[in-house]
Amino acid sequence: MTKLNYRDVEANGLRMRVADHGEGSLVLLCHGFPESAYAWRHQLFDLAEAGYRAVAPDLRGIGGTSAPADTEAYALQHLVADVVALLDALGAAKAVIVGNDWGATLAWQAALLRPDRFRAVAAVGVPIMSQPPVAPTQIFPQTEDALFYTLYFQNEGVAEKEFEADIRRTLLKIYHAASDGAGPRIEGDGTPNPFGMVSQESGLLSSLPMPERAPSWLSDEDLAVFVSDYVQSGFRGGLNLYRNLDRNWALHAAFAGLPVQVPALYMVGSRDTGLSMSGMRQMVEAQKDLAPQLREPIFLDGCGHWAPQEQSARVSENLLRFLAEVTSQEI
Numbered sequence: 001m002t003k004l005n006y007r008d009v010e011a012n013g014l015r016m017r018v019a020d021h022g023e024g025s026l027v028l029l030c031h032g033f034p035e036s037a038y039a040w041r042h043q044l045f046d047l048a049e050a051g052y053r054a055v056a057p058d059l060r061g062i063g064g065t066s067a068p069a070d071t072e073a074y075a076l077q078h079l080v081a082d083v084v085a086l087l088d089a090l091g092a093a094k095a096v097i098v099g100n101d102w103g104a105t106l107a108w109q110a111a112l113l114r115p116d117r118f119r120a121v122a123a124v125g126v127p128i129m130s131q132p133p134v135a136p137t138q139i140f141p142q143t144e145d146a147l148f149y150t151l152y153f154q155n156e157g158v159a160e161k162e163f164e165a166d167i168r169r170t171l172l173k174i175y176h177a178a179s180d181g182a183g184p185r186i187e188g189d190g191t192p193n194p195f196g197m198v199s200q201e202s203g204l205l206s207s208l209p210m211p212e213r214a215p216s217w218l219s220d221e222d223l224a225v226f227v228s229d230y231v232q233s234g235f236r237g238g239l240n241l242y243r244n245l246d247r248n249w250a251l252h253a254a255f256a257g258l259p260v261q262v263p264a265l266y267m268v269g270s271r272d273t274g275l276s277m278s279g280m281r282q283m284v285e286a287q288k289d290l291a292p293q294l295r296e297p298i299f300l301d302g303c304g305h306w307a308p309q310e311q312s313a314r315v316s317e318n319l320l321r322f323l324a325e326v327t328s329q330e331i
Helices: 037-049 078-091 102-111 159-165 165-178 220-233 238-242 247-254 279-287 312-326
Strands: 005-012 014-021 025-030 052-055 095-100 120-123 144-146 198-199 266-271 298-300
Touching: 005 078, 014 037, 014 078, 025 037, 025 078, 025 102, 025 312, 037 052, 037 220, 037 312, 052 078, 078 102, 078 238, 078 247, 095 102, 095 312, 102 120, 120 312, 159 165, 165 220, 266 312, 298 312
Parallel strands: 025 052, 025 095, 095 120, 120 266, 266 298
Antiparallel strands: 005 014, 014 052, 144 198
């Protein structure tokens, strides 16, 4: 287990638990779901050693950060307000924002809406996407027997009950299935995928294999940290992100077509389960239209969905190269 420098800060009406390492230009690291700030344990030390102040918060409703009661409080613009307020609480005028999975979605949105505070953005896994013509829940597939996982998450309490029955089992199954060694590689190849169709009868976890041990990049002690984080918070905060997909779409209408105007970096594992989703590779290739200063996308060979943990050294190396370009002047 890696020991992180955790502390609590007050930001945007929340008590936010953050891991705070190093001194220098601020780099804000936003985790995905189901993860916590601990997902950035390697980069926190790598960036601090290189002369940056690396800060990773638990996002609202997850781990040690307080959880608003209203489902609507998890709309993406509220999370953007959280990270802006966190900069204020840390005494930083600007930062580079980095995110993986849901944290990548947050990072793109923060860079789009507040380029005055976020001078550059790096996203892992999730590309910047254009505004769809209809609400997202109208696009996702469903049959009489199964729902796309984002639709399965819509009914409050259903996924919470399934996931919280055995938190260690839940995390181990999801981490394993989306890791390098287990997830699907070709759309529709039938390999179990935590980000695919979900049986309405048996739920999400039943189709995922139970590995004998944690993935090679996740020690038992590391897994225990994530389990402890979700014992503390439950899964509702992360699931509420999905319950605001249509609300995010409606609130974003005023900004549709507006490009991200700051320097940008995108990385994705070549074996990321997300790449098996219909149209995802086309979205990756089309990002330049939405982020004109985007560097050439980086595909991490032999890497799954949890890149900052699976290939920590390569992710840190790419981040540091990018940071050297965009922080040549103090912020």
